[in-house]
Amino acid sequence: MAETSDLMRICPVDDVQAESPLRIIIGDEPIALVKTADGEVHAIGDRCSHGDISLAEGFVEGCTLECWAHGSKFDLTTGRPLTLPAYEPVPVYHVQVVDGDIYINPRGEIVTEEA
Numbered sequence: 225m226a227e228t229s230d231l232m233r234i235c236p237v238d239d240v241q242a243e244s245p246l247r248i249i250i251g252d253e254p255i256a257l258v259k260t261a262d263g264e265v266h267a268i269g270d271r272c273s274h275g276d277i278s279l280a281e282g283f284v285e286g287c288t289l290e291c292w293a294h295g296s297k298f299d300l301t302t303g304r305p306l307t308l309p310a311y312e313p314v315p316v317y318h319v320q321v322v323d324g325d326i327y328i329n330p331r332g333e334i335v336t337e338e339a
C-alpha cells in the first residue's frame with residue numbers, strides 16, 4: 225500500500241493529458257506536472273535553470289521536457305538538463321498515483337549525483 229502521509233493530493237490522473245504539461249503552484253513553488261505518452265507522471269520545478277521561463281510551456285518528448293526559450297531538455301526523472309544552455313538541475317518532486325489520484329511530495333529535491 226502506498227504511503228501518502230508526506231504527499232499532497234493534486235488531481236485525478238485522468239485530468240492530465242499526456243504530453244500537455246500543467247503548471248501547478250504548491251506554496252510559492254511552481255511545479256511542472258507531466259504525464260508522458262506511456263502514462264508515467266512526473267513533477268519537476270517549473271522554472272528553467274537558465275532563465276525565468278515556465279518549463280510547463282515547453283515540449284514533452286519521451287521522458288524529457290524541453291524549454292521553449294533556448295531548447296534545453298530536462299530529464300523528468302532527475303531534473304538534470306541533458307542539453308545546453310542550461311547546466312543546473314531543477315528540483316524533482318516524488319509522485320505517486322494512488323487510486324487514480326496524483327499525489328506529490330511538496331518538498332522537491334535537487335539530484336546532483338548519478339544514481
Ligand code: FES
Nearest residue numbers: 272274275291294
Ligand atoms: S530559458 Fe530555458 S533554456 Fe534558456
